Amino acid sequence: MASRNMTRAAFFVLTALADQPRHGYGILREVEELSDGEVQLRVGTLYGVLDRLAADGLIVLDREEVQQGRLRRYYRLTEDGVAALDAEAERMAAGAGAAKRRIAEGRRATAPADTTPQPPTAPGLAGGFA
Amino acid sequence: MASRNMTRAAFFVLTALADQPRHGYGILREVEELSDGEVQLRVGTLYGVLDRLAADGLIVLDREEVQQGRLRRYYRLTEDGVAALDAEAERMAAGAGAAKRRIAEGRRATAPADTTPQPPTAPGLAGGFA
DNA sequence: TCGATATATATCGGCAGCCGAGATATTCTG
DNA sequence: CAGAATATCTCGGCTGCCGATATATATCGA
Numbered sequence: 278m279a280s281r282n283m284t285r286a287a288f289f290v291l292t293a294l295a296d297q298p299r300h301g302y303g304i305l306r307e308v309e310e311l312s313d314g315e316v317q318l319r320v321g322t323l324y325g326v327l328d329r330l331a332a333d334g335l336i337v338l339d340r341e342e343v344q345q346g347r348l349r350r351y352y353r354l355t356e357d358g359v360a361a362l363d364a365e366a367e368r369m370a371a372g373a374g375a376a377k378r379r380i381a382e383g384r385r386a387t388a389p390a391d392t393t394p395q396p397p398t399a400p401g402l403a404g405g406f407a
Numbered sequence: 408m409a410s411r412n413m414t415r416a417a418f419f420v421l422t423a424l425a426d427q428p429r430h431g432y433g434i435l436r437e438v439e440e441l442s443d444g445e446v447q448l449r450v451g452t453l454y455g456v457l458d459r460l461a462a463d464g465l466i467v468l469d470r471e472e473v474q475q476g477r478l479r480r481y482y483r484l485t486e487d488g489v490a491a492l493d494a495e496a497e498r499m500a501a502g503a504g505a506a507k508r509r510i511a512e513g514r515r516a517t518a519p520a521d522t523t524p525q526p527p528t529a530p531g532l533a534g535g536f537a
Numbered sequence: 538t539c540g541a542t543a544t545a546t547a548t549c550g551g552c553a554g555c556c557g558a559g560a561t562a563t564t565c566t567g
Numbered sequence: 568c569a570g571a572a573t574a575t576c577t578c579g580g581c582t583g584c585c586g587a588t589a590t591a592t593a594t595c596g597a
Contacts, residue, residue, distance in 0.1 A: 282415075282584095284554070288502070295509035297516065302574050311505055315498070321556045324576060329554090346563050347574050354513070362506055368445070370503035372418070375441055376496035379425035380489060386427065412555095414583070432545050451585045454547060459583090476592050477545050543594075548587100555582080565572070 283365050286326045289318055291335065291354065291362040298339040298353035301327065327352065335361050413495050416456045419448055421465065421484065421492040428469040428483035431457065457482065465491050 283291075293299060293307040301323055308318040330336045335358035339351040354362070413421075423429060423437040431453055438448040460466045465488035469481040484492070 285412075286555070288506070292502070292506045292509055295506060296512040300574080301576090302572095311509070312502070319556050320576085321558080321578090322554080325554070345565095345573085349574075359510060359513070363510055366503040366506040366510075369499045369506075372422070372442070373496040373500035373503065376418070376422045376425060376492055376499075379422055379441070380493055380496075382426040383484070383489070416584070430545080431547095432543095449585050450546090451548085451587080452583080455583070475544085475594095479545070539597090541595085541597100544592080546590080548589080551584105551586090553582105553584080555580105557580090558578090560577080561575080563573080566570085567568100 283361065284326070286318060286322050287330060287335075288362070288365055288369075289316055290323070290326050290330060291358060291365075294336060294352060294354050295359070295362060298351040300342075300349040300351045303349075304352075330358070334358075413491065414456070416448060416452050417460060417465075418492070418495055418499075419446055420453070420456050420460060421488060421495075424466060424482060424484050425489070425492060428481040430472075430479040430481045433479075434482075460488070464488075 289308045289312070290304055292311065293304045299307060305318055305320065305323060308316055327336070331338070331352075334355055336352045337355055339353040342349045342351065419438045419442070420434055423434045423441065429437060435448055435450065435453060438446055457466070461468070461482075464485055466482045467485055469483040472479045472481065
């Protein structure tokens with residue numbers, strides 16, 4: 278029963294875990310770093326997300342370590358997790374592309390007579406979300 | 408005080424309005440069409456989103472028409488709306504790219520000795536969200 | 538003609554999920 | 568020694584999505 282709608286927070290947790298297993302606090306820092314400071318995943322959000330992702334089988338507990346007296350609980354992506362993240366990335370890229378294309382269309386409609394011939398970005402009308 | 412975190416529903420409403428003004432029900436159909444049936448914006452979601460977007464100044468009421476005895480309330484994007492949608496599309500594309508790149512990194516780490524030299528997708532570590 | 542479906546608006550209550558705040562504990566830094 | 572950083576986790580409030588419902592007209596097939 279996986280594949281409910283993936284939330285933004287879940288997407289970034291999966292992304293942070295995509296290259297290697299990480300523990301909660303490490304995920305927090307990694308999300309901030311990989312988004313160049315744009316996305317700040319909050320502590321209060323994290324554990325709920327982790328629980329849901331584990332329940333959905335997208336991540337599993339990899340191992341537990343005690344580093345310098347502090348417990349670290351490492352999680353890693355499952356195969357389903359990789360697939361779900363990949364699919365979501367695809368959907369996002371498609372959505373972003375659709376938005377960009379339509380913005381251009383909107384500008385063309387209002388634009389002051391553009392002489393430059395527009396290359397056909399998409400053939401049909403619904404030319405490219407999925 | 409615009410620019411709170413844009414929700415998925417809001418993103419798709421803005422995208423549907425990006426090429427031309429549309430009325431509520433038309434937005435519903437357009438979102439479904441532009442996403443090739445993948446995204447179904449619900450009626451119960453729509454009007455709340457419309458209100459919030461209008462309050463944030465991202466859309467405005469364009470005009471009201473009575474077509475075949477039925478009221479149609481058309482909305483259109485403001486300049487802020489176009490900018491917000493554009494920025495969000497950029498963020499999504501960057502996020503999708505980051506996820507894809509990291510999935511590839513993860514595979515490389517587990518892969519059975521890949522001989523094909525990997526082209527340097529990104530220079531730095533945080534090489535490309537924003 | 539009658540019922541179903543499509544078009545079109547809008548509200549409401551339940552539930553999921555994000556986040557600020559706080560609890561707890563250790564280590565590092567000034 | 569104090570405060571920040573590292574590390575875990577819980578809870579309550581607020582926002583937002585969605586199913587259900589209400590209302591009304593037009594269209595279309597049986």
